[in-house]
Amino acid sequence: MSDILLSGRSVTKSFRGLTAIRDVDFDIPAGAIFGLIGPNGAGKSTLFNLITGYYALTGGEIRFKGEDLSPLPTYRRNQAGIARAFQISKPFPALSVRENVRVGAMFGRPGARAAEDVVDQALAIAGLEELADRTAEGLTVGSLRKLEVARAYATRPSLLLADEPCAGLNPAETEEMVGCLRKVRDLGTTVWLVEHDMKAVTSVCDRIVVIDAGQKIAEGTPQQVVANPKVIAAYLGEPLEDKAG
Amino acid sequence: MNRALVLLAAIAVVLAAVLLPLWIGPFYTRVIQLFFFSAGLAVAWNLLGGFAGYWSFGHTVFIGMGAFSAAHIVTRLGPFGDGPLSMVLPILLSGLICGLFAAIIAYPILRLRGIYFAIAMLGVSQVVGELVNNLSWFQGGVGVFLQTPLPAGTAPEDFFYYLFGALLLASILIAVAVRKSRFGYALLSIREDEDTAMMLGVATERYKIMAFVLSAVLVGTLGAVYGYSVGYFTTYTVFRLDFSLNMIVFCLIGGIGTLAGPVIGTAIMLFITQVLLSRFLDIHLLITGAIVVAIILLMPGGIIGALRSWRRPAAGGGAAATETGS
Numbered sequence: 001m002s003d004i005l006l007s008g009r010s011v012t013k014s015f016r017g018l019t020a021i022r023d024v025d026f027d028i029p030a031g032a033i034f035g036l037i038g039p040n041g042a043g044k045s046t047l048f049n050l051i052t053g054y055y056a057l058t059g060g061e062i063r064f065k066g067e068d069l070s071p072l073p074t075y076r077r078n079q080a081g082i083a084r085a086f087q088i089s090k091p092f093p094a095l096s097v098r099e100n101v102r103v104g105a106m107f108g109r110p111g112a113r114a115a116e117d118v119v120d121q122a123l124a125i126a127g128l129e130e131l132a133d134r135t136a137e138g139l140t141v142g143s144l145r146k147l148e149v150a151r152a153y154a155t156r157p158s159l160l161l162a163d164e165p166c167a168g169l170n171p172a173e174t175e176e177m178v179g180c181l182r183k184v185r186d187l188g189t190t191v192w193l194v195e196h197d198m199k200a201v202t203s204v205c206d207r208i209v210v211i212d213a214g215q216k217i218a219e220g221t222p223q224q225v226v227a228n229p230k231v232i233a234a235y236l237g238e239p240l241e242d243k244a245g
Numbered sequence: 246m247n248r249a250l251v252l253l254a255a256i257a258v259v260l261a262a263v264l265l266p267l268w269i270g271p272f273y274t275r276v277i278q279l280f281f282f283s284a285g286l287a288v289a290w291n292l293l294g295g296f297a298g299y300w301s302f303g304h305t306v307f308i309g310m311g312a313f314s315a316a317h318i319v320t321r322l323g324p325f326g327d328g329p330l331s332m333v334l335p336i337l338l339s340g341l342i343c344g345l346f347a348a349i350i351a352y353p354i355l356r357l358r359g360i361y362f363a364i365a366m367l368g369v370s371q372v373v374g375e376l377v378n379n380l381s382w383f384q385g386g387v388g389v390f391l392q393t394p395l396p397a398g399t400a401p402e403d404f405f406y407y408l409f410g411a412l413l414l415a416s417i418l419i420a421v422a423v424r425k426s427r428f429g430y431a432l433l434s435i436r437e438d439e440d441t442a443m444m445l446g447v448a449t450e451r452y453k454i455m456a457f458v459l460s461a462v463l464v465g466t467l468g469a470v471y472g473y474s475v476g477y478f479t480t481y482t483v484f485r486l487d488f489s490l491n492m493i494v495f496c497l498i499g500g501i502g503t504l505a506g507p508v509i510g511t512a513i514m515l516f517i518t519q520v521l522l523s524r525f526l527d528i529h530l531l532i533t534g535a536i537v538v539a540i541i542l543l544m545p546g547g548i549i550g551a552l553r554s555w556r557r558p559a560a561g562g563g564a565a566a567t568e569t570g571s
Contacts (some may be wrong), residue, residue, distance in 0.1 A: 052444055077444035086444075092437030094502075103434045106427050155446055239476035 005030040005159055005190050006051070006082075010060035013043075013050055020046045022214045023060070028159070033181060033191045035201045035208035035222070039234055043214040044194045045087060048161045052084050053077050079109055083157035084189075087164040087194070089144035091136035098123070098132040100147055101154045108155025118154055125183050126150035127176065139218070142173040146180065151183055160184055162193045166200050178204050202226065210234070264409055265318035266403050274322050274402045277548065281409035282471060283491060287499075287507035288416040289463035290492035293456045295502035298436030302363040303370030304492055307343045307461045313377055314339035316389035316478075328394050329404070336469040343465025344458045351454040356511045358439070367489070374484030385480035390400045391472045400431025405500060412470065417508065418464055423459075424504055432456055436502065500549030509548050 006028040010066045013021040021043045028034050036044050049055045051062060069077060075194040084106075092100050092178040098119060116207045119137045123129050126146035131139065135163060149229060153162055178200050185191050200235050201208065202222035210218040210225055212234040218225055225231055266274050286304070294300045318335040325331045354365050377385035381477035395404055423429045431452040443449050465526060491514075498508025517536060522529035544551040 054444075074443040075448050078444060084360050084444050086441070090438050090441040092434055092441070094437060095433060099430070099433075103430050103442070103447065104445045106430055107434075107448075109446070149292070151445065 003030040004028065006192075006204070008051075008060065008062045009064060011047070011050060011057065012056060012059035013046055013230070014058045015061060016130060020214050021050065021211075022215075024211060024216045026209055026216070026219075028192055030158070030190050031185070031188075032206045033185050033193060033204050035196045035205035036192060036210055036211070037196070037198075037225075038211040041213075042211045043184075044211065045163060046214075048084060048163055048194065048217075051077075051161060052082060069087050075107070078155055078157070079107075081156075081158035082161065083108070083152035083155045084161040085145075085148035085152045085163060085165055089141070089148050089168060090141070091144055093148055094135065096133050096135055097128055097139070097143075097147060100136050101128075101151050104151040104154030105156075106122070107197040108157070118156065122150040122154040124154060125187075128181055141168050142176075143178060144169075145169060145173075149177075149180055149184070153189065157189055159190045159192065162191055162195075164194050164196065166195055174200055198226075210226050259414065263407075266406055271400065271483040273404050276515065276519045278402060278406045278474075279410050279519065280511060281406070281413045282467060282474075283495065283515060284508045285409065285416045285467050286464060286488070286492050286512040287495040287511050288413070288420050289460050289467070291496050291501065291507045292420060292463070293460040294493065295496055295498055295506070296423065296432035296436065297431060297453055297456045298502075299453065299457070300363045300493065301460075301489070302493070303365040303366035303368070304460070304464055304486050305483070305488040306366070306370035306373050306560055307347070308468035308471060308488055309370075309374060309377065309480070309513075310343050311339040311345060311465035312391070312472030312478060312483040313383060313385065313389065314342045314465070315469035315472045316391040317383075319391060322388070329396055331394055331471060332470075336466055336473075339469035340462045340466035343468070344462035347452065347458045347461030351457050353433075355450070355453045355457060370484060370486075370489060371567075377484065378480040385484075388477055388479040388482075390477050392476060393473045401474070405470070408470055409467075409474075412467055413508075416467075417458070417504075419463070420504055423456075428452060428455065433502075442475050494537055498537065498547055500547030503547070503549040505507035506547050506549045513548070 004027045006026070008024060008026045010021065011021055011026075024047065036047070038044055046055065050057055051069070053069065053072060057070060064077070064080060064082060067080075072080065091101065095103075101119045101122050105115050105122070108150060120178045123132055126149050128143065128150055130144050131143055135162070136144070139147065149162065149165060150219070165181070166177050174197060181191050181193065181204060193201065193205060205222055207220065208222055208225045209216060210228070210231050217230045217234060218228045260332050265277065269277075286308070290301065290304050290494075291310065315335045319336055323331070323335065325334045350369060352363065354369070357365050374385075377383040379386070393401065393404070395401060423432070431442070431449070433446050434445065434447050435453060439449055468483060472483065475482060495510040495514055496507045497510065498514055500506030514533070518529060518533050522532055525532070540547075546554070
């Protein structure tokens with residue numbers, strides 16, 4: 001459990017002078033469900049974009065299984081074991097649900113062949129079996145979120161970056177999604193979850209990293225984080241007496 | 246769909262195509278020969294434009310390059326024996342030259358997406374056409390000869406009917422193989438969402454280049470044979486904007502990104518323009534234009550898309566045939 005799967009040191013990203021992520025350190029142990037929270041614009045999605053290679057680092061380094069990620073292009077990082085489910089669902093609209101998942105299964109590992117059992121397994125985890133032959137275009141928000149997770153899982157990652165998988169879901173669907181992430185973890189994939197739904201985050205995560213304005217302000221168990229004054233300040237603003245004093 | 250039935254129907258169509266010139270006169274043999282050529286082009290364009298979503302507006306560059314390569318290979322390096330077999334080497338080499346050219350321009354040009362790639366290809370075809378026309382070495386302005394060593398007793402229209410027919414068949418088989426393979430899934434995922442494809446482990450750059458080169462080789466090969474079939478040509482016989490546009494329109498009409506779409510689209514459009522409207526030469530382009538607009542408005546997924554949504558209206562419709570470029 002104590003093996004570090006993904007680690008970041010002084011991770012920094014600037015966009016022409018605007019620093020979106022500044023000196024963030026993190027260690028994600030294998031086998032956990034890790035949380036990443038922070039107010040809007042804190043840099044959560046940017047951090048995920050740095051890990052998947054969609055953006056290049058301005059400074060610092062990210063290591064996955066001990067290896068520096070910076071020379072690897074996005075598709076190689078996926079093949080190395082990092083998958084991502086998007087905040088805004090990005091299905092392949094004209095393909096069927098099964099075909100969407102099949103793309104993940106076919107390319108997620110170097111030299112991977114079409115592994116239909118992986119596709120079936122991923123569909124089952126997300127509870128999408130009955131929708132398998134539908135085109136992704138007509139799916140509901142809830143099903144699209146599941147498809148994101150199923151397709152990412154089909155690449156057989158060791159780390160799943162789940163970017164707000166519960167956004168826009170009703171409480172029942174959120175419950176299902178949380179169950180789905182648990183299943184993914186139980187099958188051996190570490191999950192790093194960005195989520196705004198505090199109930200979902202605190203119920204499912206072993207540990208949580210909090211960032212605000214591009215900097216890490218706290219890390220700990222859900223109870224520690226929720227009680228942390230810095231976290232409360234980031235979400236709700238500073239108490240008035242502090243400002244006066 | 247019943248696999249054996251499809252196979253049987255395919256064999257019947259091929260057999261009928263082989264026997265057909267015995268009954269029809271030279272005019273219709275030429276019409277069908279034009280159909281084979283155009284459908285082959287559409288199938289080849291569809292590999293990149295339909296499967297990968299990279300619409301090229303300048304694919305005629307490979308027709309021109311294929312034809313001129315063949316002519317220069319024969320006059321400068323040839324002859325390569327006599328009889329029709331002497332055509333094999335120039336045709337294959339011309340296809341390879343087009344593939345090589347595509348591989349060289351692929352890296353910069355395939356970084357452009359959507360309409361930017363389309364326009365860039367239009368530019369490439371214009372630039373190459375002008376170079377061939379104006380650099381005296383290429384002789385594009387005065388024209389080049391490319392004689393066909395016909396087998397004794399064979400009419401040219403029959404010979405090219407079979408040659409283009411065989412090339413169309415080969416193109417279709419290649420397209421089917423691509424569509425069913427891992428390569429095909431990579432191209433579809435690129436068309437649907439290139440960034441997501443990357444995130445799922447698809448080496449998008451490599452697969453795009455492969456599709457581009459394959460498409461160029463097929464079009465270049467067809468271009469070389471086209472050069473033989475016309476015998477003498479200048480720049481503007483083979484570097485033609487209407488060739489580029491026809492490939493796109495035929496695919497649109499039939500159903501972009503589908504396997505049968507390009508062939509069906511070509512058949513319909515050529516039937517309309519060459520047969521139905523052959524007596525109204527002065528207004529046939531006008532009517533053709535109106536038909537194209539009508540079909541695209543009424544059936545945005547093309548004929549195949551319309552058939553699909555008609556067969557299973559509840560299942561999300563003819564979505565398998567997308568009309569978007571990027």
